[in-house]
Amino acid sequence: MGKQAVVIGSGIAGLASSVHLARKGYQVLVLERHATFGGKLGVFNSEGYRFDMGPSLFTMPNFVYDLLDDDLSKQFNIHKLETLCHYFWDNKQPFRAHSNLDQFVKEASQYFYEDEHKIKSFLEKSKLVYDITSPVFLENSLHKINTYLSKTGIKGIANLWRLDMFKTMNNSLEQRFSSDKLIQLFNRYATYNGSNPYQAPATLNVIPHLEFHYGAYLPKKGMRAIAEIIYEQATRLGVEFKFNSTVNNVRKKSDQIVGIQDNSGVEYPCDICVSDVDAKVLYRNLLKTEVPKKIAKAENSSSALIFYWGISKTFENLDVHNILFSGNYREEFNHLFKYKTIQSDPTVYIHISSKAIPNDAPEGCENWFVMINVPHNDGQDWEAFRAKAREKIIQKVNTVLQTDISPLIETEDYLDPILIEQRTSSDKGSLYGSSSNDRMSAFFRQANFTSSYKNLYFCGGSVHPGGGIPLCLLGANILNKIIPDAED
Ligand SMILES: Cc1cc2nc3c(=O)[nH]c(=O)nc-3n(C[C@H](O)[C@H](O)[C@H](O)COP(=O)(O)OP(=O)(O)OC[C@H]3O[C@@H](n4cnc5c(N)ncnc54)[C@H](O)[C@@H]3O)c2cc1C
Incomplete structure (x- = not known):
């Protein structure tokens, strides 16, 4: 069996990270609390109207195209x-x-x-x-x-x-x-x-x-199409998604995360864990530790x-x-x-x-x-x-x-x-994690990795470089640079 990567959360950054991990040779499992992927990029229809629920402005589409195979790129029309x-x-x-x-x-x-x-x-x-x-x-x-x-x-x-x-x-x-x-x-x-x-x-x-x-x-096809095309790319690369799966515990062994447990009571072994969960929520509810002071303090x-x-x-x-x-x-x-x-x-x-x-x-x-x-x-x-x-x-x-x-x-x-x-699960319903009101804000944001757990990585709006679709995709790109390939 190849090396296992588990991604917690299928927001835009979790989806993009799953694509990178699959290309690095990992067997990737994404655990998502809801019945569908995309997080804030939700959609609903009502009486002949279609509404994208979250983001409405799409800039830097190159970061989406960079993730896609050629034929999928052609399908993603903007x-x-x-x-x-x-x-x-x-x-x-x-x-x-x-x-x-x-x-x-x-x-x-x-x-x-x-x-x-x-x-x-x-x-x-x-x-x-x-x-x-x-x-x-x-x-x-x-x-x-x-x-x-x-x-x-x-x-x-x-x-x-x-x-x-x-x-x-x-x-x-x-x-x-x-x-x-x-x-x-x-x-x-x-x-x-x-x-x-x-x-x-x-x-x-x-x-x-x-x-x-x-x-x-x-x-x-609307903003939801961004999540859909990355999801399609991920499944094509063999990424497995488990929906209605709320991760409520991670099992640690010295400085490693060794298993991810969800509401079904199953534990998924992992060599690499990527969290797309809001960083404060991850510390409090999943790692069950105190939120580091620097992160807790960020507005x-x-x-x-x-x-x-x-x-x-x-x-x-x-x-x-x-x-x-x-x-x-x-x-x-x-x-x-x-x-x-x-x-x-x-x-x-x-x-x-x-x-x-x-x-x-x-x-x-x-x-x-x-x-x-x-x-x-x-x-x-x-x-x-x-x-x-x-x-x-x-x-x-x-x-x-x-x-x-x-x-x-x-x-x-x-x-x-x-x-x-x-x-x-965004802390206090914030749209973009922490604000950039302080000139040091960039340094108060959660880093993409932690020295406490060597195989735990972070992405998503509450993590460096910040929120919004382009930055979430850039965060996933950073993980692509710092996570070793599966065969290393
Ligand atoms: C109303 C609104 C308008 C916005 N407008 C724009 C805009 O115009 N342009 C723009 O670029 N950005 C905009 N944004 C911001 C953008 O949507 C977000 O920054 C981005 O989508 C966040 O992605 P994410 O990867 O952090 O994950 P999120 O979308 O936050 O999703 C996290 C996922 O993790 C899952 N999860 C959480 N906890 C667990 C758990 N314990 N177990 C399993 N799964 C879990 C959640 O169910 C969710 O699916 C807007 C956001 C909102 C809400």
Whole structure:
């Protein structure tokens, strides 16, 4: 019998890791608590509408293609979005952010009355910082000395002073631009990993570069297709999946994990164990040890409240991604991270996949994924929050779109931090593990390995390099680099 690898959890990082492990020659078993794979990339259908439940924005698709055999790559079809997002501040014409950088710069300059060169130089800086940081902070383990001794690592360290680590995102933007609206637009990128632009280091201003350089996409069969194609690749390589299998214990022998036990009472032997479980939950519930202080201390990222609405009308002014901005962004983040509540004028995000995938809604209708950022679960009264938020969202949509949305809602469901926690075991229902609000956050995140158990490896949103589909896939790539081949 060959060497056994057990992956706990089939979120996007667990799926990708299973592909890497199978290619390394391991016999791979994935144990998944739920009846299906994909974790946060859930999907449901209701009365002719299809809704992706979690991620809606897909960047850096190359990390998915890299995992696939040629014929599967051809099956994985994606739309490149020409428009990144429609940004609304009031009931006037929205700013339509073009994905072409030059066009974006030109149109942003006209809409926000900002100098073209200033916008362009900001995006060039964003690229520069990405190029410096990605080999050290994204593509390799932060906790291996080789990362710092490599050519790119040395270059990264030598250029750390250029990373704006000592300014916040917002400060750096205020120094460059005079338009509050443009500043708000770029500040919003902090929410891509559940952070606060008024606290997070300006290094996070790299995120716009990712959208412009790599583009924004939507798979032609919806976001769920990302999990489906990686699952197909995994099963093709012989990876075995066991669903409805909740791992509740791992058996340790000195510095090794030797067996993984699930709710059926079976123990699965393992030579290598990869956890795609939220790191804090793994320590508490599976390893049954204290969460290491550094990890426990890291501030959780924000969470989300989503309403899935089947809307019996189409809206010309809306696109695949739409933002209806809050009138007081700073207060919105104070409420999220300081007071752990929501303010009366939240920013509303509306994702409509049926704009690009007509079959996602009945004719003449649209599938609205309506989301606001909310704090992670700290025992708030979520039922009361939900009712209040629904009212505020409807008010905002009505004002901005000059409509009465309530009678157009044909079907409705929701997701909140409690459900996110229950369904994917994310600590406190956080979307992205820990926030990047502290300039040292990257170092507080769980490493991809541990010195306590030599054959235990970590991936997923709560682990280095962080949450979101591209980073989860990069985390799996790091495991590919550090886990030995089966025959070694
Ligand atoms: C509403 C929402 C919107 C988002 N928007 C975006 C976006 O637009 N773009 C983007 O890139 N990212 C987005 N994200 C973040 C992204 O979805 C996540 O970072 C990513 O999917 C996390 O993947 P993961 O590998 O960490 O696993 P998860 O998806 O967290 O899944 C973990 C899996 O492990 C299983 N598991 C847990 N404990 C056990 C156990 N004891 N035994 C067995 N199995 C177990 C769970 O059942 C689950 O299937 C969003 C997330 C949410 C919720």
